[in-house]
Every structure is written in C-alpha cells, then in structure tokens.
Amino acid sequence: MSGERIKAPRGTFDVLGEQAGMRMALEDRARAILEGAGYERIETPAFEATELFARGVGSSTDIVRKEMYTLTDGSGRSLTLRPEGTAPVCRAYVEHGMHKQPQPVKLWYLSSFFRYERAQKGRFRQFWQVGAEALGSDDPAVDAESIVLLGALLDEMGVREARLRLSSLGSGESRRRYRERLQGHLRANEQNLSAEVRERIELNPLRAFDSAHEGTMAVMRDAPRLLDELDPDDVEHFAAVRELLDRAGVAYEVDATLVRGLDYYTRTVFEFTSDALGAQSGVGGGGRYDGLVEQLGGPATPGMGWAAGIERVLLAGSPPPAGGQAVDLYVGLADLGEAGSFSGVKAAAFEILSEARSAGLTAQMEMAGRSLKGQLGHADRIGARFVAIVGERETLLKDLQNGRQETLATDKVVHAALRGLRELA
RNA sequence: GUGGGCGUAGCUCAGCUGGUAGAGCUCCGGGUUGUGGUCUCGGCGGUCGCGGGUUCGAAUCCCGUCGCUCACCCCA
Numbered sequence: 001m002s003g004e005r006i007k008a009p010r011g012t013f014d015v016l017g018e019q020a021g022m023r024m025a026l027e028d029r030a031r032a033i034l035e036g037a038g039y040e041r042i043e044t045p046a047f048e049a050t051e052l053f054a055r056g057v058g059s060s061t062d063i064v065r066k067e068m069y070t071l072t073d074g075s076g077r078s079l080t081l082r083p084e085g086t087a088p089v090c091r092a093y094v095e096h097g098m099h100k101q102p103q104p105v106k107l108w109y110l111s112s113f114f115r116y117e118r119a120q121k122g123r124f125r126q127f128w129q130v131g132a133e134a135l136g137s138d139d140p141a142v143d144a145e146s147i148v149l150l151g152a153l154l155d156e157m158g159v160r161e162a163r164l165r166l167s168s169l170g171s172g173e174s175r176r177r178y179r180e181r182l183q184g185h186l187r188a189n190e191q192n193l194s195a196e197v198r199e200r201i202e203l204n205p206l207r208a209f210d211s212a213h214e215g216t217m218a219v220m221r222d223a224p225r226l227l228d229e230l231d232p233d234d235v236e237h238f239a240a241v242r243e244l245l246d247r248a249g250v251a252y253e254v255d256a257t258l259v260r261g262l263d264y265y266t267r268t269v270f271e272f273t274s275d276a277l278g279a280q281s282g283v284g285g286g287g288r289y290d291g292l293v294e295q296l297g298g299p300a301t302p303g304m305g306w307a308a309g310i311e312r313v314l315l316a317g318s319p320p321p322a323g324g325q326a327v328d329l330y331v332g333l334a335d336l337g338e339a340g341s342f343s344g345v346k347a348a349a350f351e352i353l354s355e356a357r358s359a360g361l362t363a364q365m366e367m368a369g370r371s372l373k374g375q376l377g378h379a380d381r382i383g384a385r386f387v388a389i390v391g392e393r394e395t396l397l398k399d400l401q402n403g404r405q406e407t408l409a410t411d412k413v414v415h416a417a418l419r420g421l422r423e424l425a
Numbered sequence: 426g427u428g429g430g431c432g433u434a435g436c437u438c439a440g441c442u443g444g445u446a447g448a449g450c451u452c453c454g455g456g457u458u459g460u461g462g463u464c465u466c467g468g469c470g471g472u473c474g475c476g477g478g479u480u481c482g483a484a485u486c487c488c489g490u491c492g493c494u495c496a497c498c499c500c501a
Contacts, residue, residue, distance in 0.1 A: 309501030376461040
C-alpha cells in the first residue's frame with residue numbers, strides 16, 4: 001500500500017447495503033404518494049448561479065451568510081452548490097414558462113443538497129431531501145393537501161410520534177407593521193437578549209422566538225404575537241387551512257412562535273418534529289411562499305411546498321426492510337483452473353450465464369476462484385435456488401432448496417432450471 | 426466558529442497501575458480421492474490516527490496535531 005488513505009469529506013457519507021435499501025423504499029413511497037396526488041418529478045442542477053440563492057433564500061439567513069458552497073468556474077461565474085430546493089424549482093418554473101400550464105403546477109424532487117455546517121446527528125454537509133412544491137394557486141386546499149401528503153409519507157415510513165406544528169406568518173402590510181413592532185419590543189429589552197438575537201434585530205427579528213437563551217425567552221414571553229395581528233384575508237386563509245386539516249383528520253398544534261429559517265415564507269408555515277432524532281428534531285417542514293417566483297423575475301405567482309430530510313426520516317422512522325434480489329441460478333465451475341485464467345469450462349459457464357439471463361432468470365457466475373465447497377457455500381449465502389457446476393463433458397445441476405441434483409448435458413442446464421422453477425410455482 | 430467524548434485488524438471491541446499486540450464476526454481454505462446452511466481446525470489481515478517528548482523500554486504516561494462523534498448555533 002502506498003500513499004495516504006483518502007476518506008470521504010467531513011459531513012459526507014457513502015450509502016451502501018441496508019441504507020441503500022431503505023432509501024429506495026423511501027423513494028418508492030414518496031413517488032407513490034406524490035405522483036398519486038398529481039406531482040411530477042423534477043430534477044434541477046446540483047449547482048446554480050449564486051445570485052439565485054442570494055435573492056431567493058434571503059441575505060439574512062444563515063444559509064446565505066455562512067453555509068453556501070460557492071465556487072468560481074473557469075470563466076469567472078459565481079456558482080453555488082444548491083443549499084435548498086425551493087428556489088431552484090421556482091427558477092425552473094419561470095425559465096420554462098410553466099405559468100402557461102394548468103395551475104397549480106405540482107413538482108416533487110428527491111435530491112442532494114449542500115451546506116457548510118458542522119456535522120452532527122441528523123445533520124450533514126451533503127444531505128438528501130424529498131420535497132414537493134405546488135405553484136400557481138393560493139387556495140388553502142393547496143396548503144392543506146401539501147401538509148397531508150408529507151404527513152402520509154412520514155406515516156408510511158414509520159415515523160412515530162411526529163408532532164405537527166402550524167402557524168401563519170401573514171403577508172403584506174400587516175406583516176411589515178408587525179415586524180416593526182417586534183423590533184421595537186426587542187430594542188426596548190435589548191440588554192436581556194442573547195448576542196445572536198441582538199445582531200438579528202434588524203435582519204430577522206422573528207428568529208428571536210426560536211432562541212433557547214433564558215433572557216431572550218423571558219423577553220419573548222411578552223412580545224407581540226404575529227397571529228394576533230394578521231390581515232383579515234390572512235386570518236381567513238389560515239382558518240381555512242386549519243378547517244381542511246381538521247376534515248382530513250390531521251392532528252396539529254398552532255404555535256405562534258414557529259418561525260422558519262428562510263426569508264421567503266408567507267402565510268402558512270409548518271414543521272413536523274420527532275423526539276427520536278436527538279438535537280435535530282425537525283424531520284420536515286415548509287410553508288407558503290407567495291412572493292418568491294416574482295422575486296426571481298417571474299410573474300406574481302403563489303407557491304406552497306415542503307422538504308423533508310431523508311437521513312432524518314430514516315433516523316426517526318422504521319422503514320420496511322427491502323428484500324434482496326432473488327438469484328435463480330448460480331453458475332459454478334468443476335475445474336477451477338488457474339486463478340484469472342481462461343478455460344473451456346469457464347467459457348461454457350459464461351455461455352450458460354448469458355443463456356439463463358436471456359431466458360429471464362436472474363443468474364450469477366463464480367468469479368473468485370472458490371473451491372467447490374466454497375462455491376456451494378457462497379451460492380447458499382446469496383440465496384440462490386439452483387447451482388450449476390459446469391464440467392468438461394457434463395454439468396451438475398443442484399436444487400439448493402431440496403438438495404436434489406442431476407447430471408446433464410451442459411446445453412440442457414438452463415432448460416432444466418427453468419423447469420424446476422416452474423414446478424415450484 | 427466553540428465545548429465534551431472517542432481514535433487498537435474490513436466490522437464490534439479487549440489490552441489494569443509502561444515490557445514492542447489479542448478475541449469475536451466477516452472473508453478464504455482444510456476436516457469429506459470434488460457437494461451448501463451446523464460444528465471443528467487453520468489462514469489472510471494491524472506503521473496500535475499522525476508527530477514529538479519522558480523512559481533501558483510506550484498501544485499504555487505528557488504535549489501537539491489530524492480525524493470521528495455528540496452538543497451549542499442553525500436547519501432537513
């Protein structure tokens with residue numbers, strides 16, 4: 001061995017074995033649920049113009065301020081590995097003129113995202129999210145359906161004890177007025193706030209509700225509540241969303257202190273949390289972002305969506321085990337010959353392998369130079385039904401399930417295996 | 426960026442107060458002049474994260490450094 005071992009970068013991981021199976025199961029369920037509700041799959045580029053996130057996600061967010069993987073390409077363009085999925089989807093909506101399609105346009109994705117953060121349980125630098133976005137309608141039914149779908153996905157993935165918190169951030173003038181009142185309250189009590197919150201009074205005062213700092217929490221107990229100051233339209237919209245969720249039998253709690261980390265949210269916001277997760281309790285969340293498409297240069301278009309962290313869903317849930325691929329026929333060799341060498345027997349075995357696959361069987365061939373005992377052991381371990389031991393003149397075909405075996409001409413092996421499998425069925 | 430815990434075979438770990446490394450699992454092979462899942466025996470496999478220091482001697486003590494991990498922060 002020479003040279004230093006190169007390891008996967010901090011905060012990244014290889015997906016293999018059981019993990020890969022669980023992910024496939026999740027993707028499978030997500031597709032069934034979302035496409036059943038009219039969502040179509042979308043994949044956007046892994047990197048975008050930096051400007052998209054600066055404008056879309058918002059310059060007050062931690063994501064834009066310190067968590068983006070930004071690089072300059074050969075021609076001097078500033079590009080950023082996507083830290084989230086909503087802005088790219090909105091960009092695609094505008095770029096492809098989807099406002100001409102029947103609204104709402106419903107899109108879903110399962111992709112990886114990148115944020116420069118310290119990794120910990122449930123938090124990584126490259127992570128995966130499944131997300132759904134519905135653009136072009138401000139109907140409360142869109143909000144409710146969206147939330148119901150994520151709830152269904154979490155349920156099917158075995159995420160127990162998921163709590164749903166719900167709120168409304170309002171919109172327009174009332175929201176601006178509220179923001180100023182809150183800033184006033186914060187400034188009046190500035191000496192009791194944590195340093196982080198103090199720094200954010202101008203940028204994002206709502207974040208103060210999220211603080212775990214004691215002094216800050218005391219100040220926030222007396223702070224004005226946004227929910228008490230919504231516009232009549234927003235009040236009505238929020239009431240409709242709640243009514244629809246009630247009708248769907250979805251349990252939730254209204255939490256006026258629920259704030260989300262991205263600037264684009266308006267009106268409905270929600271989050272599913274689970275205690276099974278450690279410090280990172282958020283499994284998935286989202287909300288309405290009625291101004292985002294316009295902010296990205298498109299027509300005024302309402303939008304509603306969510307994202308759930310794959311790693312967190314898997315951590316909090318108990319996904320159904322993925323069954324391994326059955327192997328109908330394992331093709332072994334009677335005469336091992338030299339390791340890595342060519343032989344007539346090997347060629348005959350390879351021919352059987354091809355023939356078996358053409359006949360619709362799943363088949364594998366001995367490629368490690370194992371002994372006869374080793375080959376049978378291996379075939380058994382991978383769950384093969386039949387083993388063929390190919391010899392110079394004839395071939396032994398053994399049924400591993402009942403131990404029966406017969407010797408037959410090599411070119412009859414696949415037929416015999418097929419016949420054996422048919423008898424089983 | 427800050428703090429705690431941890432870094433010994435591919436994996437899980439043992440190795441007390443210093444005497445230059447072990448187990449289980451996995452993998453491969455033997456036990457069966459060719460036949461699997463049990464059992465049994467054996468083999469492959471380790472610069473004890475890295476660098477320095479103390480010592481006759483360090484995986485074991487000290488310092489530094491890197492990495493992993495959990496937490497703060499923030500979020501999915």
